[in-house]
Amino acid sequence: MELRCDVVVLGAGAAGLAAARVLSRAGVSAVVLEARDRIGGRIYTREDPGLPLAVDLGGEFIHGTAEESFALVRAANTVAVDLGETAFMYENGELREGEDPFEIVERIMKRARDLRVDVSVEEFLQSLPETPDAERERRYARMLVEGFDAADPRIASTRAIAGEWNGDEGGQTSEQFRPLGGYARLLRTLHGALDPARVNVRLATVARVLRRQPGGVTVDAMLSTGEALEVRARAAIVTLPAGVLKAHGLLFEPELPQRTRAALARIVMGPVTKLVLRFRSAFWERVRDGRYRDGAFFHNPDAAFPTFWTFLPLRAPVLVAWAGGPKSDALAGREEPALVATALDDLRTLFGDEADPRAELEATYAHDWQRDPFSRGAYSYVAVGPADPRADLAAPVDGVVFFAGEATAATSEAGTVAGALQSGERAAREALTAIGASG
Numbered sequence: 001m002e003l004r005c006d007v008v009v010l011g012a013g014a015a016g017l018a019a020a021r022v023l024s025r026a027g028v029s030a031v032v033l034e035a036r037d038r039i040g041g042r043i044y045t046r047e048d049p050g051l052p053l054a055v056d057l058g059g060e061f062i063h064g065t066a067e068e069s070f071a072l073v074r075a076a077n078t079v080a081v082d083l084g085e086t087a088f089m090y091e092n093g094e095l096r097e098g099e100d101p102f103e104i105v106e107r108i109m110k111r112a113r114d115l116r117v118d119v120s121v122e123e124f125l126q127s128l129p130e131t132p133d134a135e136r137e138r139r140y141a142r143m144l145v146e147g148f149d150a151a152d153p154r155i156a157s158t159r160a161i162a163g164e165w166n167g168d169e170g171g172q173t174s175e176q177f178r179p180l181g182g183y184a185r186l187l188r189t190l191h192g193a194l195d196p197a198r199v200n201v202r203l204a205t206v207a208r209v210l211r212r213q214p215g216g217v218t219v220d221a222m223l224s225t226g227e228a229l230e231v232r233a234r235a236a237i238v239t240l241p242a243g244v245l246k247a248h249g250l251l252f253e254p255e256l257p258q259r260t261r262a263a264l265a266r267i268v269m270g271p272v273t274k275l276v277l278r279f280r281s282a283f284w285e286r287v288r289d290g291r292y293r294d295g296a297f298f299h300n301p302d303a304a305f306p307t308f309w310t311f312l313p314l315r316a317p318v319l320v321a322w323a324g325g326p327k328s329d330a331l332a333g334r335e336e337p338a339l340v341a342t343a344l345d346d347l348r349t350l351f352g353d354e355a356d357p358r359a360e361l362e363a364t365y366a367h368d369w370q371r372d373p374f375s376r377g378a379y380s381y382v383a384v385g386p387a388d389p390r391a392d393l394a395a396p397v398d399g400v401v402f403f404a405g406e407a408t409a410a411t412s413e414a415g416t417v418a419g420a421l422q423s424g425e426r427a428a429r430e431a432l433t434a435i436g437a438s439g
């Protein structure tokens, strides 16, 4: 089969659909090729009849003040719910209300502004002055860099992490929201905004080779039936996850320029293990005379799953267990029952013997993002080194290939859904300019 269009978009996650919406509004024709049999990519909402609320196995929170995400919340006719803020920390054998780890990292990362040469986060933490609190602060900073950025502190660039956490406008903040009804609702709204007369979204279609020719591109793809599809277009927008590009999940002919390849080598795909646990009752609200009733986050930096969270302000008997970076690597290869057993042990440590999480458990939900050939990890971070590889990855190739996706987003939004949305819109505008159309 052969198709022709103005712009071919690879991937129908947040970036691909945001790009397609800009193209649709500009009145050009587009074909979107998506390997999975669903839209959304790393946004994957489970709306199970057994669940009291929709749960996201991938992207879940709206971080900070990202305007793209809030615009989509409004368009989807839903609301963004502020998260509960109370965080409890497990220290010296007890779970107590503690200092917000976000504030600790913000404070520490302000000191990284004066770095003249980039160093790894671990090296930077070791260079901090030895105050009475230093060791504790280092532990929390590591926990957040691993948990929030899915990064290995021994590899991650301090400059990049500081760019995200320096407390400036546009950077990350501890303010977080959840789209009511789950992220899938926002993605369905994006999808619904595409003009079907102009934009052809083809699911279960894997792009294999992207050829650049003067003035255009050809994509060789494969349908789930095994049938070959060739798409010819004047430009391509590539939104495949950095993990897929790094693993040569798409072949480029001729090969990508050195600048793009060097950028990909510096961008690391961070691993995350996220497990959703549905219980008979919210037992943590009852233990120790209700002390943890308003807990939104429970942290134990030494546990296999260092963070659990609730759905506050919505009260539901559901917890999310989360391990990122090296903590997720340590769980790699374990099947779901073994992960669940580990999470239940960690809950026992946090809440003591008063409750029996094992007896309360009703169902679990998870997706292995590391083994998934269409993500190969959760989201990207930058390894220590000079310059900004995200900007290099975002640079157009031969005026016909435009990269988008969270890995190409500006530092302050990289790794997030908002970053993916922004990058898709940016790439679509660039592609429109390149083909002489206006957005």
Ligand SMILES: Cc1cc2nc3c(=O)[nH]c(=O)nc-3n(C[C@H](O)[C@H](O)[C@H](O)COP(=O)(O)OP(=O)(O)OC[C@H]3O[C@@H](n4cnc5c(N)ncnc54)[C@H](O)[C@@H]3O)c2cc1C
Pocket: 010, 011, 012, 013, 014, 015, 016, 033, 034, 035, 036, 039, 040, 041, 042, 043, 057, 058, 059, 060, 061, 062, 063, 205, 206, 207, 208, 239, 240, 241, 244, 249, 250, 272, 274, 369, 373, 374, 375, 377, 378, 379, 404, 405, 406, 407, 415, 416, 417, 418, 420
């Ligand atoms: C567990 C987890 C938790 C997260 N939590 C948050 C959060 O709370 N807040 C937040 O903002 N972000 C979060 N993220 C990150 C966020 O989900 C991503 O940054 C964002 O969804 C990425 O969008 P994207 O369009 O760049 O990539 P994707 O959504 O990955 O889209 C790329 C698409 O390309 C497709 N594809 C891959 N290979 C091919 C091929 N060969 N041919 C055709 N199609 C192909 C994929 O199937 C996919 O649909 C989380 C991610 C994970 C995994």
